[in-house]
Amino acid sequence: MSMAQDERRALVVAMTAAGPDAPTLCGSWTVRDLAAHLVVRERRPDAAPGILLKPFAGYLDSVQAKAAQRPFTELLEQVRTGPPWWSPLRPVDAVANLTEMFVHHEDVRRAEPGWEPRELTAEDERNLWNALRRMARMAYRKAPVTVVLATPDGERVTAHSVEGSEVVLTGPASELLLHAFGRKEVRLTATGADEDVRAVHDCDRSI
Numbered sequence: 364m365s366m367a368q369d370e371r372r373a374l375v376v377a378m379t380a381a382g383p384d385a386p387t388l389c390g391s392w393t394v395r396d397l398a399a400h401l402v403v404r405e406r407r408p409d410a411a412p413g414i415l416l417k418p419f420a421g422y423l424d425s426v427q428a429k430a431a432q433r434p435f436t437e438l439l440e441q442v443r444t445g446p447p448w449w450s451p452l453r454p455v456d457a458v459a460n461l462t463e464m465f466v467h468h469e470d471v472r473r474a475e476p477g478w479e480p481r482e483l484t485a486e487d488e489r490n491l492w493n494a495l496r497r498m499a500r501m502a503y504r505k506a507p508v509t510v511v512l513a514t515p516d517g518e519r520v521t522a523h524s525v526e527g528s529e530v531v532l533t534g535p536a537s538e539l540l541l542h543a544f545g546r547k548e549v550r551l552t553a554t555g556a557d558e559d560v561r562a563v564h565d566c567d568r569s570i
Contacts, residue, residue: 365456365457365461366457366461366465366486366487366490367456367457367458367459367460367461367463367464367465368445368456368457370461370464370465370468371442371443371445371460371464372443373468374442374464374467374468374471375439375442375443377468377471377472378394378397378398378439378442378471379439381394381471381474381475382394383395383398383435385471385474385475386474387467387470387471387474388469388470388473388474388546388548389467389470394471395431395435395438396427396431397467397470397471398431398435398438398439398442399427399428399430399431399433399438400427401442401463401467402430402438402441402442403423403426403427403430404452404463405441405445405446405447405450405452406441406446406447406450407426407430408450408451409426410422410423410426410427411423445460446460461490461491461494462491462494462498462540462544465491465537465540466540466541466544466546469541469546469548470546473546473548474548478548480535480537480538480550481537483535483537487537488514488535488536488537489536491536491537491540492514492518492536492539494540495512495520495536495539495540495543496520498543498570499512499520499522499523499543500522500523501570502522502543502544502545502568502570503522503523503543503563503566503568504523505566505567505568506522506523506525506530506562506563506566507525507559507562507566508523508525508527508528508529508530508555508559508562508563509521509523509524509525509527509528509529509530510522510523510529510530510532510563511529511530511531511532512531512532512539512543513531513532513533514533514534514535514536514539515533515534515535518536522543528555528556528559529555529559530553530554530555530559530560530562530563531553531554531555532551532552532553532563533551533552533553533554534549534550534551534552538550538551539551542568543568544568544570545567545568545569547564
C-alpha cells in the first residue's frame with residue numbers, strides 16, 4: 364500500500380472522528396466541504412479544472428456545493444475508495460494524491476486545539492521530501508527574499524533565489540511541505556532577519 368493510500372484511510376478516520384461540521388485549515392471549509400472537494404476532484408472531471416483555472420471556479424463551486432448536500436457517510440465512502448476505475452487519477456494515485464491526502468489529513472487534525480505533529484517513518488519523510496523538492500519553486504515564487512528549505516539531517520533545497528536577504532526554514536519534510544502549501548499551523552525553525560521571516564510566512568504560497 365502506498366503512502367497516499369495510507370493517508371487517505373487515515374484522513375477518513377480523522378474526518379469521521381471530527382464530524383461533518385468541524386472546522387479545517389482550508390479557510391471556511393468544514394470537514395463536509397473538504398470531503399465534497401475531494402469527491403469532486405476525483406469523480407467530476409468536468410468540474411475539476413476549476414480548482415486551478417479561475418474562469419471555471421464558479422461551476423466548480425456549484426458542483427461542490429451540491430455534492431456537499433449528500434449524506435456525510437456517502438461522501439466519506441467515496442473518499443475512502445478513491446478515484447474510480449475510469450478516472451485519470453487512478454493510475455497515478457500514489458504520486459498525484461500523496462500531497463493531497465497528507466495535507467488534507469493534517470488540515471483536519473490541526474484544526475483541533477492541542478494538536479501535535481505525528482511521528483512519521485523515515486521512508487514517509489523521504490517521500491514527502493521528494494514531493495516537496497518538485498513543488499518548492501512554485502510554492503515560494505512570490506517570496507521577496509531567498510528561501511532555503513532544510514531538514515535536520517542535512518537535506519537542503521533553494522526554493523526561491525533573489526539578490527539580498529535569505530531565510531532558512533528548518534524542520535522535518537512533513538512540516539516544510541505543509542508550510543509550502545500555505546499552512547501556518549506548523550513546527551519549524553526560521554533563521555533570517557525578523558522582517559524577512561515575517562515576509563516569507565505571509566507571502567502567497569498558493570499553487
